[in-house]
Every structure is written in structure tokens, then in C-alpha cells.
Amino acid sequence: MASFCLVTLSALVLGVALLIGLGVFEDQWNHLCMIVVGLRALSSMSHTDFTAFMNSYDVFDDPNFDAGDEVKVNAVYKVLVPLMALGNLTKFYIPPVMDPSKKSFQYLNHQQVLLEQHIADTISLSPGKVALDIGCGQGLIADTIQQHSGAKIVGMNISPEQLEAARSNAKSKGKLGTLLEFDQASMNDPLPYPNKTFDAVYVVQANAYAHNATDLMREVRRILKPGGMWSDVAIASLDKYDPKNETQYRMLQNAKRVGVIPVFHPRQVWEDACIANGFSVKISKDLGHADMTQAATDYFTPLGDVVKMLNKVGLVSKSVMASMDRMNEYAKDLIQGDREGLFAINYWVVCQAPL
Numbered sequence: 001m002a003s004f005c006l007v008t009l010s011a012l013v014l015g016v017a018l019l020i021g022l023g024v025f026e027d028q029w030n031h032l033c034m035i036v037v038g039l040r041a042l043s044s045m046s047h048t049d050f051t052a053f054m055n056s057y058d059v060f061d062d063p064n065f066d067a068g069d070e071v072k073v074n075a076v077y078k079v080l081v082p083l084m085a086l087g088n089l090t091k092f093y094i095p096p097v098m099d100p101s102k103k104s105f106q107y108l109n110h111q112q113v114l115l116e117q118h119i120a121d122t123i124s125l126s127p128g129k130v131a132l133d134i135g136c137g138q139g140l141i142a143d144t145i146q147q148h149s150g151a152k153i154v155g156m157n158i159s160p161e162q163l164e165a166a167r168s169n170a171k172s173k174g175k176l177g178t179l180l181e182f183d184q185a186s187m188n189d190p191l192p193y194p195n196k197t198f199d200a201v202y203v204v205q206a207n208a209y210a211h212n213a214t215d216l217m218r219e220v221r222r223i224l225k226p227g228g229m230w231s232d233v234a235i236a237s238l239d240k241y242d243p244k245n246e247t248q249y250r251m252l253q254n255a256k257r258v259g260v261i262p263v264f265h266p267r268q269v270w271e272d273a274c275i276a277n278g279f280s281v282k283i284s285k286d287l288g289h290a291d292m293t294q295a296a297t298d299y300f301t302p303l304g305d306v307v308k309m310l311n312k313v314g315l316v317s318k319s320v321m322a323s324m325d326r327m328n329e330y331a332k333d334l335i336q337g338d339r340e341g342l343f344a345i346n347y348w349v350v351c352q353a354p355l
Contacts, residue, residue, distance in 0.1 A: 091137060096288045123202060133154065135206025188210065203232045279352060
């Protein structure tokens with residue numbers, strides 16, 4: 001009971017600290033609501049949840065590419081989701097700069113929406129069509145793409161907690177079961193859909209959890225209609241990256257931890273997987289991420305310092321402090337890797353299935 005109260009108090013103090021920066025957001029009320037949701041989730045977690053979060057980070061050092069990895073990824077996200085909500089990061093990815101006039105952290109969601117709308121347009125979604133969102137998170141990307149395109153979106157994810165949030169959001173908007181549906185399933189198993197079900201399939205920064213790119217694309221090809229589209233905003237190492245270069249290797253390993261990334265598959269892996277399954281490649285390019293990642297880091301790093309100070313005087317638990325540290329640790333390597341063209345978290349591959 002004492003530890004529960006300490007975590008609750010810690011979360012409340014952290015929320016007050018975050019509210020100091022609330023004025024930089026366009027939608028202050030929405031941010032306040034997200035802080036409340038995050039605080040409630042953090043305060044309800046046990047010491048076991050935080051321990052599992054910290055102990056699961058070895059999946060980013062040495063993934064086994066099996067079901068055990070997925071258990072660890074779920075343990076990480078169980079704590080990471082409410083932590084990111086405190087900073088209004090509800091879609092769990094850093095977008096490229098789509099609007100150069102708005103590069104600060106307050107416009108993160110604006111940049112995300114622009115990217116998601118561009119994806120929907122590129123894969124030709126429109127009313128009457130159906131698309132699958134693999135690794136859909138809390139369903140917010142699916143909601144944006146559905147609203148923009150008019151298409152029906154089916155999301156799939158391995159996390160029951162995230163799917164519960166996705167269904168709740170869709171239900172509140174009157175879309176659940178009609179324009180939005182969400183299924184618990186893994187991209188590493190046969191996809192639970194009949195042949196030729198979807199007009200398009202897309203992924204946003206979730207491909208790093210795929211154990212075998214060729215196997216996944218074989219399943220994507222099976223469930224796509226003839227001429228269907230595939231969009232993958234991929235996490236990938238680039239041609240310039242040399243794993244034998246100690247500095248570059250260290251940067252990538254650090255980037256894996258801060259980005260919650262088990263593996264940076266080489267860029268060519270995803271193109272080859274598409275081609276091997278009969279797709280034609282339409283787009284293959286790095287959209288970049290350094291500017292928006294820097295903006296997020298500039299926001300979260302000072303808050304991390306506040307949390308450490310509060311921990312020293314006993315107002316914030318070590319569990320919350322250590323969890324916050326995970327979000328700020330090694331961010332500079334993720335940024336530098338993009339600026340040097342070594343690896344990317346927004347490498348965009350768009351392919352089309354044969355007619």
C-alpha cells in the first residue's frame with residue numbers, strides 16, 4: 001500500500017511539472033486530459049510492472065525473434081504508453097517534418113496528421129475501400145486515416161491494453177464495428193483474414209517487430225486484393241551504415257533503446273521482401289526524423305531533470321524516475337544517426353500488388 005501511494009504521489013508531482021509546459025500546446029484541454037489518463041495508469045501500476053519494464057530492455061540488445069520478444073515488448077509499452085501520454089505523445093511515433101513552418105514540439109500531432117493523410121492519399125483510400133493497419137497502437141492513426149479518406153480501417157495489435165483504448169475511442173465516435181474495427185493478432189503469425197480482403201495495408205514504424213520480412217509480405221500479398229497497395233513507414237538501417245564501424249554500431253544500439261526498436265533491418269530487406277512476393281516498388285525514400293526528434297528531446301529532457309531533483313527529496317519514486325530516464329537516454333544518437341544518413345525511423349516504402 002505504501003509503495004502504491006508513493007507511485008501515485010510521484011505521478012501527481014510529475015503531472016504538475018508537465019503542466020508547466022502546457023501552454024506550448026494548441027489544445028491545452030486535450031493535453032490535460034491525456035495527463036490525467038497517464039497519471040491514472042501510472043498510479044495503478046505495481047512495482048512488478050515497472051520491474052518488467054526495466055528488465056525487458058534486453059529485447060533491444062539481443063532479440064530472439066520469437067513469442068518471448070513480444071511478451072517483453074508488451075511489458076515495455078505497458079509503462080511507456082502512459083509515460084508518453086504525459087507529453088501528449090499518443091501515437092507512439094516521431095513523424096518527419098511535413099510542414100516546414102511548424103517544427104516545434106507543439107506541432108508534433110500536426111505533422112503526424114499531415115503524414116497520415118499523405119499515406120491515405122498515396123495508397124488511394126476512399127469511401128467503400130477497406131485497409132488494414134498493422135501494429136495499430138491505440139487506433140489513433142487508423143482514426144485519422146479513416147476520417148480523411150472515408151475508408152473502413154481494421155487495426156491489429158498484440159497489446160490488449162492498447163486495443164481496449166482503441167475500441168473505446170472508436171466507440172465514443174460511433175465508428176466501432178462500422179468504420180473502425182480492432183483485432184488482437186501478431187504480425188508474426190498468419191494474418192487472421194481471408195484472401196483478398198483489403199484494398200490496402202499499411203504500417204507506421206512497427207516493422208521492427210516483424211521477425212521475418214519475407215514471411216510478413218507473403219501474408220500481406222495474400223490478404224490484398226489484386227492491385228492493392230502496401231505502405232510501410234519503416235525503421236531501417238541505411239546503405240551508409242557500417243556495422244563494423246564501432247562508433248556507428250554504438251549509435252545504432254543506443255538508438256534501439258531510446259526508440260523501443262528491437263532491430264534496424266537494412267533498408268533493402270523490405271524492398272526485397274516486396275519484390276520476392278510479386279510487388280512492384282513505387283516509392284523508396286527516407287523522410288527524415290531528426291528535427292522532430294530533437295523537438296521532442298528538447299521538451300522531455302528538462303522534465304527528466306525535474307523528476308531527478310524531486311526523487312532526491314523523496315517526492316518521486318525510483319520507478320517513475322528510471323522509467324522517465326529510459327525516454328531521454330541516448331536520444332542524441334537517434335538524432336545523429338539520421339543526420340549522418342546511417343539509419344532511419346521514417347523510411348517510406350510503397351509497393352503495389354500485381355493486378
